[in-house]
Amino acid sequence: MGASDSLQSKPVEPHAPEVPSGRMADAAYTTMRKKILDNVWPAGFQATEGDVATELSMSRTPVREALMKLQQEGLIKVTPRHGMQVLPISPEDMEQIYQILTSLESTAAELVAERGLDDEALKPLIEATEAMDQALKVDDLDAWAVADEQFHTHLLMLCGNEYLRGVVLNFWDRAHRARMVTLRMRPKPIHSTREHIELVAAIRAGDAALAGSAQRAHRKRAGTELLSLLKRLGLSRL
Template identity: 75%
Template sequence: MTTGTASSRAPEKEHAAGKMSATAYVAMRRNILDNVWTVGFQATEIEISEMLGMSRTPVREALMRLQQEGLIKVTPRHGMRVLPVSPDDMKQIYQILTSLESTAAELVAARGLSAEELKPLKRASEAMDEALAADDLDAWARADEQFHTHLLDLCGNEMLRGVVLNFWDRAHRARMVTLRIRPKPVNSTKEHGALVSAIRKGDVAKAGAVQRAHRERAGEELLGLLTRLGLSAL
């Protein structure tokens, strides 16, 4: 009986361990992407375990995942170090975002959605305007991300949505680094308005073109800033 009970509990322990590892991964990744842990930040497994209030095993597993993503470098007995944002990586990521988000915009326009269904895009665009008027760049960045997320939610292609959101997370880190040193983002708000207008009219070609131009402009601006800052400054 004892053996059977222990055996039945094994899957439960594995499930719990998997949840702890996932929790550690999400928390650490968010710290890096939001620049809470800035480039060059270093910490040992023990220090991170204490920060997160969990054992070293899930932390170690999470560190391996983050290293595979190129966000950190793990050195035995020395812990991990947050790696810099690479302009080359961002260039490739923005090429992907430009292509796939343009496709998403076309898909949304082709669906003939109602004004009610398009309300999330309108609300996010209005929130961006309000944030700019209040000079609240953090609120603007949140509203901008909500706009792009809603666009993906409405495109009707879950695979495309998943791929874009993965790369969007990576781009988020670079955007937060440059948020306060780039020109006031009035162009993004205007471009979002033009995109919503094209979608409402069901103009597939224009929706794709507007989104492509928006991403190309934003990408060039971001890459220019990253290059001028230099990797050591990130």
């Protein structure tokens, strides 16, 4: 048997398709960030790099890349040989975050109104307000929170300014973390739902000034309500 015959007689081992490390790191980042923002990993939660890799069924390399990115965003602290720890959000942090959201989301609302979009383009906003209203009727706060998040996400998508959208989404996610902790501690969000409906009406009318003021009033009220609750409960960190 010649050398070529010997080579051809060996079975070919199947190879699993390789997944680019960057894609795995993105998946690790997305999963870990969601766990933090949804308080599955609450403030103070600690885990080693190996523990996280095991939980996500990944190697350590993409997990390490994701940890560095989350640390840059201020969500965790990474300590060599000790792993990571989820950092808390203080009421002072929340106050500053709501100041940013109040200003930039008001601008986003004005931009959407100025675009003169028809009802088909505004359908995601309209459907989100309807979902919020329906969720309140059946006392489903989790469904309400999902619809509320969809509303704000679509508002930013429709504003046409990707830089503004990116900044707001980063801080909106952090506010989401505090809001989910206090979701069932706050009054039923009837006011919030009505304010979203009023904002959609202003946008449909093409009234940028009214849309901006409506969103500004909504954010200020929501921020005051949240901060007052944190103070009343004595919550110094979330």
